[in-house]
Amino acid sequence: MRTSHKLATLVLGSAAILPLLGAGTAFAADGNVSANLKPVALNGVNGSGTASVKVTGTTIAVTMAANGLLAGSPHAAHIHFGADARHECPIASDDANKDGHLNTTDGGPAYGPIVVSLTKTGDTSPKSALAVERFDTAQGGKISYERGSITVTQTVADAISSGKAVVVIHGVDYNKDGKYSGSVKSELAPTLPTEATDPALCGVLSAMPSGGVATGAGGAASGTSNDGMIALGGGLMLIAAGSGVYSVRRARARS
Amino acid sequence: MTQHAGRHRHIIAVAVSVVLALVGAVVVYGATRTSEGPPQSPSGAERNQSPSVAAPPRGSDATSSPSGGLSAKSSDPGTVLKASPPVAIDIPSIGVRTNNFVNLGLASDGSLEVPTDFSSIGWYGAGPAPGQLGPAILAGHVDSHNGPAIFYRLGALRPGAKVIVSRKDRSKATFVVDRVQSFAKDRFPTALVYGSTTRAELRLITCGGSFDPKSGHYVNNTVAFAHLID
Numbered sequence: 038m039r040t041s042h043k044l045a046t047l048v049l050g051s052a053a054i055l056p057l058l059g060a061g062t063a064f065a066a067d068g069n070v071s072a073n074l075k076p077v078a079l080n081g082v083n084g085s086g087t088a089s090v091k092v093t094g095t096t097i098a099v100t101m102a103a104n105g106l107l108a109g110s111p112h113a114a115h116i117h118f119g120a121d122a123r124h125e126c127p128i129a130s131d132d133a134n135k136d137g138h139l140n141t142t143d144g145g146p147a148y149g150p151i152v153v154s155l156t157k158t159g160d161t162s163p164k165s166a167l168a169v170e171r172f173d174t175a176q177g178g179k180i181s182y183e184r185g186s187i188t189v190t191q192t193v194a195d196a197i198s199s200g201k202a203v204v205v206i207h208g209v210d211y212n213k214d215g216k217y218s219g220s221v222k223s224e225l226a227p228t229l230p231t232e233a234t235d236p237a238l239c240g241v242l243s244a245m246p247s248g249g250v251a252t253g254a255g256g257a258a259s260g261t262s263n264d265g266m267i268a269l270g271g272g273l274m275l276i277a278a279g280s281g282v283y284s285v286r287r288a289r290a291r292s
Numbered sequence: 293m294t295q296h297a298g299r300h301r302h303i304i305a306v307a308v309s310v311v312l313a314l315v316g317a318v319v320v321y322g323a324t325r326t327s328e329g330p331p332q333s334p335s336g337a338e339r340n341q342s343p344s345v346a347a348p349p350r351g352s353d354a355t356s357s358p359s360g361g362l363s364a365k366s367s368d369p370g371t372v373l374k375a376s377p378p379v380a381i382d383i384p385s386i387g388v389r390t391n392n393f394v395n396l397g398l399a400s401d402g403s404l405e406v407p408t409d410f411s412s413i414g415w416y417g418a419g420p421a422p423g424q425l426g427p428a429i430l431a432g433h434v435d436s437h438n439g440p441a442i443f444y445r446l447g448a449l450r451p452g453a454k455v456i457v458s459r460k461d462r463s464k465a466t467f468v469v470d471r472v473q474s475f476a477k478d479r480f481p482t483a484l485v486y487g488s489t490t491r492a493e494l495r496l497i498t499c500g501g502s503f504d505p506k507s508g509h510y511v512n513n514t515v516a517f518a519h520l521i522d
Binding site: 073087088091100101102104181244246248250254255256258 | 403
């Protein structure tokens with residue numbers, strides 16, 4: 038009964054939605070994905086975080102939190118995707134120039150180019166990749182970021198939903214002097230030290246577990262598997278009553 | 293037949309009746325007792341418990357986010373531990389204590405895997421470890437094919453209860469329960485349970501609601517939400 042009701046709802050629901058979609062409209066790959074942000078190889082950041090992205094059509098909503106970052110300095114953060122990238126975080130062997138650190142370009146083969154800039158305000162396109170004044174400055178080394186209604190292309194939306202996009206938070210402090218410094222300049226912006234743009238934390242956005250969790254087998258469920266036992270007990274009691282009545286009758290007949 | 297023998301037989305018959313009645317009653321009692329099913333979280337009752345009352349921001353940086361219109365915000369995540377897998381759990385208020393841990397991934401249908409052993413607790417290793425920033429996911433069975441399993445009493449867990457997770461690096465992560473909720477599996481709040489959080493949090497997941505003998509599954513999931521305090 039409940040199943041047929043559900044079925045009816047489903048059929049009615051689909052009937053209501055289908056006309057709106059119109060012919061030829063591809064089903065948007067909506068979804069919930071999340072990334073477990075870990076320290077980028079070779080770059081020595083002692084931190085972690087998580088990022089979640091909800092994809093609805095070509096709109097994404099991003100929630101992100103991280104800790105262990107250089108405090109009080111802007112941390113550029115992006116979603117990366119490249120069709121021919123490996124869709125993963127870079128590993129030590131991606132250090133193309135063998136300088137002992139992974140810069141943002143070293144990570145290219147792993148995560149591809151920037152497709153979304155996770156700025157706090159204004160533009161979110163790759164053009165804002167290094168808009169340092171609009172990124173979180175990690176007070177206390179911590180970032181807590183939430184922004185909805187970011188518009189992306191269908192390709193990017195699909196890449197995110199299908200687990201091929203990567204979140205990267207940039208900004209490291211190799212020399213532990215509490216600021217972005219050093220003589221090595223960023224390959225992305227010659228005015229900035231490489232510390233300001235090298236990747237710190239990274240995680241692949243992959244599907245969250247979907248739906249419910251099958252954590253029960255029913256052996257202690259209410260009122261299902263014990264019906265047999267109840268019947269057995271009831272039967273025994275009936276026999277007992279029957280034989281009891283019989284003996285009482287016999288006793289009466291005798292007296 | 294003598295009267296003596298008749299009375300004797302009568303006594304035996306009565307005794308047999310009494311024994312049968314007692315055994316029957318015990319069987320029925322046992323069956324109906326276990327058929328109460330696992331304890332359930334009070335549905336809806338705790339829904340209004342404010343979910344994540346983060347420690348109030350300290351000092352003057354409690355000002356609202358810069359230049360209005362933004363949803364970006366900053367808050368203090370409080371205590372956070374380094375990555376280290378869970379090796380044991382202790383939930384004194386519901387008598388759960390085990391060092392029987394397994395790693396969980398995703399099943400072929402995309403859902404969270406579950407432990408094959410009914411006395412084990414599974415950790416979703418692709419997510420944060422208990423104590424790290426974000427939601428650490430632990431799942432355990434409510435029952436096996438013939439009786440209660442490790443998380444049988446999870447639905448009886450109450451806000452304020454402590455959950456202590458021991459980790460491989462020998463540190464202990466102590467969480468306090470914020471709320472326990474029951475969700476229909478077909479309307480499971482994926483982002484709420486698995487999504488990014490601004491604190492180190494914990495999710496304990498098991499089954500709840502009624503058991504559907506046709507599907508062989510419970511219709512609900514019971515989820516306990518907790519956050520790290522120490």
